[in-house]
Amino acid sequence: MNQSQQKQFAALQDCYREWNEKINVISRKDIDQLYLHHVLHSLAIAKFVSLTPGSKVMDAGTGGGFPGIPLAILFPDVHFHLVDATGKKIKVVQAIAQSVGLKNVTAQHTRAETLEGAYDFIVSRAVAPLQTLYNWTRHLLSLKQINDIPNGWLVLKGGDLNIEIRDLKKKSLLTPVSDYFDEPYFQEKYIVYF
DSSP states (O other), X not given: OOHHHHHHHHHHHHHHHHHHHHSOOSOXXXXXXXXXXXXXXXXXXXXXXXXXXXXXXXXXXXXXXXXXXXXXXXXXXXXXXXXXXXXXXXXXXXXXXXXXXXXXXXEEESOGGGOOOOBSEEEEESOSOHHHHHHHHGGGBOSOOOSSXXXXXXXXXXXXXXXXXXXXXXXOEEEEGGGTOOSGGGTTEEEEEO
């Protein structure tokens, strides 16, 4: 990680605090845990796969920009399209991306199921059941492969996922985030890849 990226990560705290006072994007009691609960959690995806420059990633239901914004800082040569159905959240995402100088992020107020395009990966963080997310976004997965692992979904989820994975009826890989980070917060948090 270079100095510019370190500055971008460091700027997130003030940006999110300022926006959180206007629009509740992150739980007020959680804002002090921004880096652990939101930024580091988002970056677990980067521990699972190193995205190839030129990749396209869609963050479905990005909320306040997670996992998209931290990943966009870490992978400046990858394009991230952050999508949410709540307009005020997209306003925050656009402002934060601009504030920290991200040139590889676009944000759109829309529903994922209405989008067109082709993405190498669809990322998400606890937005919907896996089958629902798949139904909303399956038409968006690119057939062209440029990464070390096949194109697919990288979803951050918590808790008991047995029923969701069974209902998905897709071959999936469940990786504990605690494989990458020791903090107790990450117990029972997973990356689901399918």
